[in-house]
Amino acid sequence: MNKIIKIMALSAMALSSTACSDFLGVDPRTQVSETEFYKTEDDMMKGLYAVMNEMQTRMPEVWSYSSLLGDESETGGGIGEGSYKTKWDTFTYGPGTCFGAWGYGSWWNEWDFGLFNGVIAANLLIDKLAGCSLSPEFVNATSAEARFYRAMFYNYLFMGYEQFPLIKHYLAASEMYSVAKGTRQEIYEFIMSDLDDEVTKYLPERSATKQGRICRDAAKLLRAKLILFHRDESKYPQALNDMKGIITSGNYQLNPDYKNLWLKAGEWGSESIYEVAYAGNNSGEGFGLAHSLGGRNIVDPRSAEEGGLLEGYGQNTMPSTVYRMFAAGDSRREGTVIVYADEAAKVAKMVADGELPGGSVFSVSSQQENYEGLGHYKLHPRKETTSAVNPENNHFNSWRIYRYADVLLLAVELDTRINGTVSTEAQGWFDKIRDRAFKDDKHRISLAGKSKQEILDILFAERGYEFMDEMQRWFDILRFDKGTEILGNKGWTEKFRYFPIDQSEMDRANGGLTQNPGWL
Numbered sequence: 001m002n003k004i005i006k007i008m009a010l011s012a013m014a015l016s017s018t019a020c021s022d023f024l025g026v027d028p029r030t031q032v033s034e035t036e037f038y039k040t041e042d043d044m045m046k047g048l049y050a051v052m053n054e055m056q057t058r059m060p061e062v063w064s065y066s067s068l069l070g071d072e073s074e075t076g077g078g079i080g081e082g083s084y085k086t087k088w089d090t091f092t093y094g095p096g097t098c099f100g101a102w103g104y105g106s107w108w109n110e111w112d113f114g115l116f117n118g119v120i121a122a123n124l125l126i127d128k129l130a131g132c133s134l135s136p137e138f139v140n141a142t143s144a145e146a147r148f149y150r151a152m153f154y155n156y157l158f159m160g161y162e163q164f165p166l167i168k169h170y171l172a173a174s175e176m177y178s179v180a181k182g183t184r185q186e187i188y189e190f191i192m193s194d195l196d197d198e199v200t201k202y203l204p205e206r207s208a209t210k211q212g213r214i215c216r217d218a219a220k221l222l223r224a225k226l227i228l229f230h231r232d233e234s235k236y237p238q239a240l241n242d243m244k245g246i247i248t249s250g251n252y253q254l255n256p257d258y259k260n261l262w263l264k265a266g267e268w269g270s271e272s273i274y275e276v277a278y279a280g281n282n283s284g285e286g287f288g289l290a291h292s293l294g295g296r297n298i299v300d301p302r303s304a305e306e307g308g309l310l311e312g313y314g315q316n317t318m319p320s321t322v323y324r325m326f327a328a329g330d331s332r333r334e335g336t337v338i339v340y341a342d343e344a345a346k347v348a349k350m351v352a353d354g355e356l357p358g359g360s361v362f363s364v365s366s367q368q369e370n371y372e373g374l375g376h377y378k379l380h381p382r383k384e385t386t387s388a389v390n391p392e393n394n395h396f397n398s399w400r401i402y403r404y405a406d407v408l409l410l411a412v413e414l415d416t417r418i419n420g421t422v423s424t425e426a427q428g429w430f431d432k433i434r435d436r437a438f439k440d441d442k443h444r445i446s447l448a449g450k451s452k453q454e455i456l457d458i459l460f461a462e463r464g465y466e467f468m469d470e471m472q473r474w475f476d477i478l479r480f481d482k483g484t485e486i487l488g489n490k491g492w493t494e495k496f497r498y499f500p501i502d503q504s505e506m507d508r509a510n511g512g513l514t515q516n517p518g519w520l
Helices: 001-022 041-069 083-089 115-130 138-161 184-194 216-230 234-247 258-262 288-293 319-324 338-352 404-419 424-438 451-469 473-479 483-488 503-509
Strands: 272-276 337-339 374-375 399-403
Touching: 041 083, 041 115, 041 138, 041 272, 041 288, 041 399, 041 473, 083 272, 138 184, 138 216, 184 216, 216 234, 216 272, 216 399, 216 404, 216 473, 234 404, 258 399, 272 404, 319 337, 319 374, 337 338, 399 404, 404 424, 424 451, 451 473, 451 483, 473 483
Parallel strands: none
Antiparallel strands: 272 399, 337 374
């Protein structure tokens, strides 16, 4: 997406907000009235860009909090700055101190309505498409994409909250606080309806999908994850067949260099199923999460071509426990954790070899909460993915959400959960992951002869190595029931499987919203 598209998206976002706010006029004089908008394909595409913008804006918050809840990161920022986030790291929050502590935030976000902003934008577009007279081909394809996003937003709400208001259409202001909470099963079935084959068949194959847009395989992967999280054993065979179809399609293969996956050269590659695009280049659309995670006050004399790093806010500090979890020789360690001392040594060697001017040094501030000299390799701000002008707001590295490695490991897991053991075919899928990680075939783990639980434990560990820092770990800890084992020493108990509904949200609902069972 370019700058023009971004401006259109923001305009559509403003339109999508009018019915949900007491203080905004219904006919803003500086914009087209909603009743006059959503008439043409161009209008509808602007609405879709607004939904995509919600994905760009809301999901980084989910990354940040889920990383802190799990064992991927510690509170960060400047010294003392991380104190307000300790409640998530130590599981000491409650209905009055979680996301709504400031009095105006909730639903995976402290500052606004969080993921429900995405649901609202998607509902508006879906409703408008259903009532328009545009070509069926355009309507079906655009609606399928919007419904994928709605399913994505709801999926993370579903994993975050035991129950929540199930909003199925665009709300009038009078309906805002009269929407009933859905049961787990009701919410699950609604999300599944957005990912039904009769909907997703209108999404393109991967080879015909534009960068940053949604392919059919992304919807199948999201559906498989939802099925597994809800433990719907009746649909495990369907999910496994979907994963097998992706594997045998021939459309994907693992990038042989794990570290390359996270560089500009690794974007949109053969392993990519879904990536979130950011325009950068002073469009107002930069990948803020990258700047949030960068080491504080970094000075790096290397150019973009030489791998130069940029500074950031030092949020979600990378702990040494993550570095130590990897076995020697596992390339995923260097593809997950930056050791800043190693970067300084690389610069010193370049100076010694005459590749950089004498006196050039790499430096990073240690004035960071819980700092251990480590950084986030996969999401670190780099000179190759930003503008020379106002670089901190112009990171345009794409955000890898779904990749082929996930399909392979989910297929092995589904095979195990269905059969209690692993087939020869599934062993081969698992071997591909290990072979790429160690760059040989000598580090394979035979799953034959192991019990179902032993295999699942191995798969949980492998998913940790493979997907650390990719917004998967916290949800895997929950799905594999590893909360007490992994997080018990941080204060986790079963009560914290789901968030409480924030007291501020219940107060706004004026009795129309009640606390969830797990927090009564």
